[in-house]
Amino acid sequence: MNFSTEHWKCIEGGADVLTQNALRILKRRPEYKKRVTEIRMRRRLRIPRIPIPGGGGQAKSENNKFPPSSEPSGGPSGGTFGGPSGGPSGGPSGGPSGGPSSGPTGGPAGGSSSEPPDNSQDLPIRRRRPPYIVDEVMEVTVAGENAPRSYDMVICTPTLACVQRMNLDNAYLNWGQKTAIRALVYTPSMKVAIKFSRPWWITDCGITSGGLGSTDEPLRVCVYPSYNLHDGEDKPAVLLCSYTWTQDSLRTGALVRRESPKGEEELLELMLKGLARLHGEKLSYEELKDLYVTHHSYDWYKDPNTAGAVAGFRPGQFSQLYPFLTRPAAGGLLSFAGEAISSHHGWILGAMDSAWRSVYQFLYRYNMRDKIIELVEKFGIPPEIEISENGTEHLQIFLGSRAGVKEVPLEGEEEVPA
Numbered sequence: 001m002n003f004s005t006e007h008w009k010c011i012e013g014g015a016d017v018l019t020q021n022a023l024r025i026l027k028r029r030p031e032y033k034k035r036v037t038e039i040r041m042r043r044r045l046r047i048p049r050i051p052i053p054g055g056g057g058q059a060k061s062e063n064n065k066f067p068p069s070s071e072p073s074g075g076p077s078g079g080t081f082g083g084p085s086g087g088p089s090g091g092p093s094g095g096p097s098g099g100p101s102s103g104p105t106g107g108p109a110g111g112s113s114s115e116p117p118d119n120s121q122d123l124p125i126r127r128r129r130p131p132y133i134v135d136e137v138m139e140v141t142v143a144g145e146n147a148p149r150s151y152d153m154v155i156c157t158p159t160l161a162c163v164q165r166m167n168l169d170n171a172y173l174n175w176g177q178k179t180a181i182r183a184l185v186y187t188p189s190m191k192v193a194i195k196f197s198r199p200w201w202i203t204d205c206g207i208t209s210g211g212l213g214s215t216d217e218p219l220r221v222c223v224y225p226s227y228n229l230h231d232g233e234d235k236p237a238v239l240l241c242s243y244t245w246t247q248d249s250l251r252t253g254a255l256v257r258r259e260s261p262k263g264e265e266e267l268l269e270l271m272l273k274g275l276a277r278l279h280g281e282k283l284s285y286e287e288l289k290d291l292y293v294t295h296h297s298y299d300w301y302k303d304p305n306t307a308g309a310v311a312g313f314r315p316g317q318f319s320q321l322y323p324f325l326t327r328p329a330a331g332g333l334l335s336f337a338g339e340a341i342s343s344h345h346g347w348i349l350g351a352m353d354s355a356w357r358s359v360y361q362f363l364y365r366y367n368m369r370d371k372i373i374e375l376v377e378k379f380g381i382p383p384e385i386e387i388s389e390n391g392t393e394h395l396q397i398f399l400g401s402r403a404g405v406k407e408v409p410l411e412g413e414e415e416v417p418a
């Protein structure tokens with residue numbers, strides 16, 4: 001899908017088609033039924049051993065204990081030596097220029113893979129500040145696993161309601177992110193689908209195409225299917241008899257059970273009576289009851305994997321929270337994605353736009369110019385993401401990459417070969 005030219009698309013078959021296609025092209029299949037319980041950032045100071053001339057072998061510098069003030073103070077510093085030279089510079093008008101966090105040596109950022117500067121020639125070393133490495137790593141704890149998993153960067157995609165249940169004390173979120181996780185309103189939504197022994201709305205009411213019927217009855221909106229229209233007049237058919245949002249959903253949702261359809265007698269009666277009234281009593285409640293085969297209801301606020309349907313920013317919330325949500329956290333190593341992190345919140349498109357942004361932020365941070373070009377060539381640039389020089393994305397990356405890092409305590413000191 002090209003985001004820039006084909007912004008809106010109707011996908012026959014719904015989200016399942018998208019998921020199946022995504023799975024087809026993924027090199028590594030996702031793991032299912034894993035619950036993340038904590039995301040944290042760790043920084044560790046590592047000091048390369050400095051060779052002493054004529055000293056035979058390697059010795060630790062006497063200067064290798066730094067006061068906190070000598071920590072790197074520049075941009076994101078995954079594996080920087082002696083402090084980075086600055087955050088992101090220049091915007092990627094055609095790709096990034098001088099992405100964040102290349103240290104003064106110009107070595108690659110990210111973990112301990114950078115080469116330390118060769119300063120063995122101009123000793124005595126006591127007069128020089130010895131080089132050091134700050135290892136920055138993201139750790140993700142998964143329920144049921146003994147040890148956390150380590151990553152260079154994390155893109156966190158559950159709904160913010162689910163994110164709230166994670167321990168993010170050491171993820172160094174900015175104020176807006178913390179507020180959004182606590183306060184962003186998620187809209188409730190629920191559906192009730194009923195299987196009847198025949199498509200009575202076609203045969204008895206003459207509704208021969210897909211569409212919506214609205215009523216003041218608690219079922220509120222009835223959705224007539226646009227498919228399987230010619231399966232046969234005496235064949236079973238499913239009607240989405242109620243599709244509600246906001247308070248309507250909360251009220252009817254009070255009758256929904258997790259074991260649906262078990263224990264939903266009151267809900268069913270309400271639905272069938274509402275259908276009878278909506279269709280002018282062409283079929284009575286008793287007649288509809290005779291045609292009933294089974295039903296299933298679903299309330300997204302009762303789903304522990306979503307705890308709400310979609311983000312529904314209240315007045316002021318979008319302008320206050322959105323800029324913070326789209327900014328990386330944990331010194332640039334943590335990015336949030338999902339429909340809520342998009343101006344197209346509430347749509348699959350928003351989830352995809354935000355995924356694009358998170359990938360871009362990652363590539364930009366590690367100065368992976370070729371990959372950015374590949375990303376743009378493959379998917380275009382979502383209109384909501386401003387990566388040009390006049391845009392804001394590089395500023396967001398810059399601000400995100402500086403925020404929080406200084407709060408993160410440097411753990412231990414470990415000698416590594418120079």
Ligand SMILES: Cc1cc2nc3c(=O)[nH]c(=O)nc-3n(C[C@H](O)[C@H](O)[C@H](O)COP(=O)(O)OP(=O)(O)OC[C@H]3O[C@@H](n4cnc5c(N)ncnc54)[C@H](O)[C@@H]3O)c2cc1C
Nearest residue numbers: 034035036157158162189305309338339346347348349351
């Ligand atoms: C009733 C309804 C109708 C909709 N209709 C449309 C429509 O017609 N068109 C459209 O474009 N959009 C529609 N949407 C919106 C669309 O479904 C969403 O925008 C989209 O699915 C959001 O994708 P996402 O990846 O952000 O979040 P999700 O699809 O919610 O994915 C988040 C994932 O995080 C996982 N998760 C939760 N907690 C944890 C944890 N602790 N650890 C690990 N994983 C976790 C969840 O299991 C889930 O798989 C509809 C939504 C609803 C509820």
